[in-house]
Amino acid sequence: MTRATNIVILTGAGISAESGIATFRGPGGLWEGHRVEDVCTPEALARDPVLVHRFYDLRRAALATVVPNPAHDALARLDAAWPGELLIVTQNVDDLHERAGAKRLLHMHGELRSALCASCGDQSRWEGSLAPRTSCPVCGAAALRPDIVFFGEMPYRMEVIEAAIARAHIFVSIGTSGAVYPAAGFVQTARWHGAETLELNLEPSAGSHLFDESRTGPASVLVPAWVDAMLAAVA
Numbered sequence: 001m002t003r004a005t006n007i008v009i010l011t012g013a014g015i016s017a018e019s020g021i022a023t024f025r026g027p028g029g030l031w032e033g034h035r036v037e038d039v040c041t042p043e044a045l046a047r048d049p050v051l052v053h054r055f056y057d058l059r060r061a062a063l064a065t066v067v068p069n070p071a072h073d074a075l076a077r078l079d080a081a082w083p084g085e086l087l088i089v090t091q092n093v094d095d096l097h098e099r100a101g102a103k104r105l106l107h108m109h110g111e112l113r114s115a116l117c118a119s120c121g122d123q124s125r126w127e128g129s130l131a132p133r134t135s136c137p138v139c140g141a142a143a144l145r146p147d148i149v150f151f152g153e154m155p156y157r158m159e160v161i162e163a164a165i166a167r168a169h170i171f172v173s174i175g176t177s178g179a180v181y182p183a184a185g186f187v188q189t190a191r192w193h194g195a196e197t198l199e200l201n202l203e204p205s206a207g208s209h210l211f212d213e214s215r216t217g218p219a220s221v222l223v224p225a226w227v228d229a230m231l232a233a234v235a
Helices: 013-017 042-047 049-065 070-081 096-100 158-167 183-192 219-233
Strands: 007-011 086-090 105-107 110-117 123-125 144-148 170-174 196-201 213-216
Touching (some): 007 183, 013 219, 042 049, 049 144, 070 219, 170 219, 183 196
Parallel strands (some): 007 170, 086 105
Antiparallel strands (some): 110 144
16 A cells, blocks of 8 residues: 555445444435435425425434444544545535544535525525525525435536546445445446455445455444554555
8 A cells, every 4th residue: 555545435325324323325225214206306396395405404404413432533543643635525415424524525415404496596504494485695595495406316526436436546435335326336447447446334235246355344433443444555
């Protein structure tokens, strides 16, 4: 390993589960008690905006009750100390990576503490509740919605993610199901470009067989151990 080694890390719901945030898909295809189709599609927003906005209001408020866990803290340490390129791509819409101190970070599925204007595309920081037809602070249109990438919509900054994966020497997936695309395909892209691939997950994912190595256990244990080893190698 050289000091110029580039790393891309993909994180999913499993890394935040130990902080008390429910994983993306629960028993019976539910998402925190709701069917995904009722709260995370453009059709759901058009059909019942009050329900969709209330769902994300509750999730946004719940952020005040959780804190980063040792896995978030470890990735922030790696971010601060790693001498090569590093990008943390998270599928999560919580802000636990930021609160742990991570800087080289990209939210591919949006953020709870952000509002998106469906008219002009502006993204505004948002802390409180967000009612349907709230006016955009930039263009004035009554078109603010949760800044969440719904099913059927394109994840954010895919060109940046794909370019980083193409340059990566190491690709690590942490706490992901391996079932949600396009993120589930990142490991294949990384392998095609010659990167070493590692999965850290509570249990084998749908894509575990695609990785060079798959380690199972709690993220709060596996991630700090991996980070310690990586930093020791460049000390």
